[in-house]
Amino acid sequence: MTKPIIEVKDLAKNFGDNQVLKNISEQVNPGQVIVVIGPSGGGKSTFLRCLNLLETPTSGEVDFDGQDLTTLDTKKVNTLREQMGMVFQNFNLFPNMTVLENIKLAPMKVKGVSDADATKRAHELLQQVNLDDHADAFPTSLSGGQAQRVAIARALAMDPKVMLFDEPTSALDPEMVGEVLNVMQDLAQQGMTMVVVTHEMGFAKSVADRVWFMADGYIQENNTPEEFFSNPQTERAQDFLSKILM
Amino acid sequence: MKNKLIMAIALVMALVAGWTTTTTTAQAATDDSLAKVQKKGTLVMGTSPDYPPYEFQATVHGKSQVVGMDVAVGKKIAKDMGVKLVVKSMSFDSLLVALQTGKVDMVISGMNPTPARRKNVDFTHTYYQGGYSIVINKNDKGIYKDKNSFVGKTIGAQTGSTMYNESKKQTTGTTVKGMTSVSDLILGLQSHKLQGVAMEKPSAQAYVANNKELAMIPSKFDLSASDTSASVAFAKGSTALVTAANKSVDQIRKQNLVNKDYLPAAGKYLKTNTVNTSMLHYWKAFLKGIEYTLIITVCSVFFGFILGVLLSLARMAKGGVFATALRWLATAYVEFIRGTPMMVQVMFVYFGLGLIVNLPALTSGIIAISLNSGAYIAEYIRGGINSVDKGQTEAARSLGMTSGYTLRYVVLPQAIKNIWPSLGNEFITLIKDSSIVSIIGVSELIFQSNIVRSDTYRGVAPIAVIMVLYFIMTFTASRILNHFERKMQHD
Ligand SMILES: Nc1ncnc2c1ncn2[C@@H]1O[C@H](COP(=O)(O)OP(=O)(O)OP(=O)(O)O)[C@@H](O)[C@H]1O
Ligand SMILES: [Mg+2]
Numbered sequence: 001m002t003k004p005i006i007e008v009k010d011l012a013k014n015f016g017d018n019q020v021l022k023n024i025s026e027q028v029n030p031g032q033v034i035v036v037i038g039p040s041g042g043g044k045s046t047f048l049r050c051l052n053l054l055e056t057p058t059s060g061e062v063d064f065d066g067q068d069l070t071t072l073d074t075k076k077v078n079t080l081r082e083q084m085g086m087v088f089q090n091f092n093l094f095p096n097m098t099v100l101e102n103i104k105l106a107p108m109k110v111k112g113v114s115d116a117d118a119t120k121r122a123h124e125l126l127q128q129v130n131l132d133d134h135a136d137a138f139p140t141s142l143s144g145g146q147a148q149r150v151a152i153a154r155a156l157a158m159d160p161k162v163m164l165f166d167e168p169t170s171a172l173d174p175e176m177v178g179e180v181l182n183v184m185q186d187l188a189q190q191g192m193t194m195v196v197v198t199h200e201m202g203f204a205k206s207v208a209d210r211v212w213f214m215a216d217g218y219i220q221e222n223n224t225p226e227e228f229f230s231n232p233q234t235e236r237a238q239d240f241l242s243k244i245l246m
Numbered sequence: 247m248k249n250k251l252i253m254a255i256a257l258v259m260a261l262v263a264g265w266t267t268t269t270t271t272a273q274a275a276t277d278d279s280l281a282k283v284q285k286k287g288t289l290v291m292g293t294s295p296d297y298p299p300y301e302f303q304a305t306v307h308g309k310s311q312v313v314g315m316d317v318a319v320g321k322k323i324a325k326d327m328g329v330k331l332v333v334k335s336m337s338f339d340s341l342l343v344a345l346q347t348g349k350v351d352m353v354i355s356g357m358n359p360t361p362a363r364r365k366n367v368d369f370t371h372t373y374y375q376g377g378y379s380i381v382i383n384k385n386d387k388g389i390y391k392d393k394n395s396f397v398g399k400t401i402g403a404q405t406g407s408t409m410y411n412e413s414k415k416q417t418t419g420t421t422v423k424g425m426t427s428v429s430d431l432i433l434g435l436q437s438h439k440l441q442g443v444a445m446e447k448p449s450a451q452a453y454v455a456n457n458k459e460l461a462m463i464p465s466k467f468d469l470s471a472s473d474t475s476a477s478v479a480f481a482k483g484s485t486a487l488v489t490a491a492n493k494s495v496d497q498i499r500k501q502n503l504v505n506k507d508y509l510p511a512a513g514k515y516l517k518t519n520t521v522n523t524s525m526l527h528y529w530k531a532f533l534k535g536i537e538y539t540l541i542i543t544v545c546s547v548f549f550g551f552i553l554g555v556l557l558s559l560a561r562m563a564k565g566g567v568f569a570t571a572l573r574w575l576a577t578a579y580v581e582f583i584r585g586t587p588m589m590v591q592v593m594f595v596y597f598g599l600g601l602i603v604n605l606p607a608l609t610s611g612i613i614a615i616s617l618n619s620g621a622y623i624a625e626y627i628r629g630g631i632n633s634v635d636k637g638q639t640e641a642a643r644s645l646g647m648t649s650g651y652t653l654r655y656v657v658l659p660q661a662i663k664n665i666w667p668s669l670g671n672e673f674i675t676l677i678k679d680s681s682i683v684s685i686i687g688v689s690e691l692i693f694q695s696n697i698v699r700s701d702t703y704r705g706v707a708p709i710a711v712i713m714v715l716y717f718i719m720t721f722t723a724s725r726i727l728n729h730f731e732r733k734m735q736h737d
């Protein structure tokens with residue numbers, strides 16, 4: 001058996017009196033693509049943000065590469081975050097920098113990569129997401145699909161071991177969803193470990209290794225996509241699927 | 247108003263200095279005040295130079311300096327002690343506080359040794375016995391005869407002066423208006439806001455002699471000799487200095503030096519002074535004012551910005567007990583500074599801090615305004631930082647950047663765009679508000695214009711000049727700032 005790259009043990013998160021995550025224990029193996037689906041407000045974003053400690057768990061463990069992140073000091077957390085790229089619904093590109101500068105910033109400031117090396121790598125990544133001709137553009141001049149692809153390239157520039165996606169296509173016009181999903185699919189095929197929160201059921205069916213169905217602060221169901229979509233085990237999941245597949 | 251503020255400050259100062267005072271009284275027997283002055287070789291005299299012929303600004307050999315009979319008295323006292331006289335100008339209101347806080351060694355400013363003042367400072371014998379007159383517009387000469395003719399009218403007097411208190415006490419049905427400087431009062435008279443101005447006789451004579459539109463009438467105030475006499479004030483308990491000064495004062499009285507030498511000499515300055523009263527003639531004075539105003543503004547914005555960055559970071563500190571304490575302190579500071587008048591802060595730094603370290607007025611002014619400005623700038627910065635989308639921080643942190651790098655490379659560059667316009671406004675506001683330091687005698691533009699006014703006896707022209715000068719400065723500054731703002735919006 002391979003060692004899991006992420007292992008979550010008894011993870012719980014409260015916002016005040018609001019118990020958003022209630023005791024989650026799951027694991028992600030290297031190279032796996034996990035798709036997390038579930039109703040709005042179910043705690044998917046919170047869960048994802050607990051994985052790279054953007055949110056501090058109230059209790060429980062998040063083990064990354066065998067290390068419990070919740071016990072580390074800030075400095076170590078920073079170095080471990082480098083290894084988990086994150087892509088947000090709203091891209092969060094830095095508007096005061098060009099596309100190229102967006103990608104080069106973290107490798108140069110955090111890893112101390114030279115300008116020349118960072119530039120070279122940035123161009124490679126831009127080619128990978130089909131945007132090398134936009135290297136000197138500012139984010140405001142990009143379409144949503146282009147911006148999200150730059151955001152993916154920016155996260156990849158740190159050479160992460162895992163990529164976390166929080167509804168990467170939810171803010172996009174429908175005609176741009178495909179170009180982003182294609183990039184993600186390529187990434188999965190290259191063997192990247194990915195945890196993806198999405199409502200794109202087609203992507204879940206064709207790319208995911210496992211589907212986690214999350215509602216009311218629990219992972220209600222952990223299944224293969226085939227099983228999950230054709231034969232959901234829990235009533236909560238059946239209910240959810242009947243609503244979105246109509 | 248201003249007077250009350252000063253009293254409040256003096257009270258705080260008295261409390262702060264409580265122990266100092268008690269120790270000095272206890273040591274009165276072995277008073278070393280004279281020895282101290284002789285050791286440092288200078289005797290610092292505080293005065294409010296807008297009261298000719300007692301003291302006023304005149305251009306001597308192309309340089310503006312304080313002259314008048316009080317300066318002559320001060321020179322004699324210093325000479326008899328074997329030290330050099332240094333003259334320090336400030337508003338009349340601030341004089342006694344300056345004496346109590348050790349900013350000056352003595353005060354000679356046509357001051358009456360009233361019982362109230364005697365409680366706080368020690369006086370020498372009288373060096374000059376004056377009387378009061380009321381200055382009126384020449385056209386009104388038939389209408390007003392003495393203090394009792396002003397029923398239903400308004401007369402003015404210098405705030406904090408004996409004339410002001412006596413005018414209030416000894417008139418009925420007359421409004422008494424106080425202003426800080428006599429030149430303002432004369433301006434008020436000429437613009438018919440006031441029908442008369444009560445002042446000491448020699449001053450009245452000087453004004454009437456130099457302005458053909460003015461006339462003087464006897465005041466007929468009922469006053470004891472001590473109310474119309476002028477004495478030199480020293481800090482409470484400095485017996486040795488008072489004894490030494492009394493020797494000089496007695497000589498002055500015996501040889502009638504004031505009437506024989508000092509007043510005629512002062513009169514000469516007054517004459518030369520009125521020869522050329524064109525504003526152009528005073529360009530150097532105005533230029534100096536602009537220079538100081540800009541120095542104060544630029545320094546204060548610079549230090550205020552640094553303080554503001556630190557304060558805003560402290561206010562946003564997150565974490566343990568230390569961070570909470572820091573946040574609480576910074577918040578308290580900002581609230582306190584924003585909740586007290588800048589004028590009080592300026593006086594507190596100058597006089598209050600003066601108890602511990604002796605800071606020059608300009609430095610005190612810059613410190614006070616920086617401290618004030620820092621609180622406001624902190625809020626602009628905090629607002630600017632908060633206006634940057636939270637997603638920006640999350641993206642940077644998710645890339646492994648530390649909170650420091652995130653702030654420096656991602657948040658601040660974006661925040662600056664929002665902060666810049668407010669910072670520019672603060673700069674322009676400070677060009678104007680820095681005028682407050684004139685009360686502690688820094689020669690910025692307002693202070694300089696007051697000098698020119700008392701120098702030339704022209705009330706409005708200097709005000710018009712500085713109004714234009716202020717506008718040129720603020721307008722130029724706002725153009726320059728706008729240019730940068732536009733440049734920043736481009737990228
Ligand atoms: N910073 C926060 N402070 C307080 N409550 C929060 C915070 N973040 C999330 N919540 C609450 O936690 C619950 C779960 O939110 P979360 O964003 O994780 O859900 P989600 O499954 O991602 O939903 P969506 O599909 O709408 O994105 C919600 O009730 C939300 O209001
Ligand atoms: Mg969400």
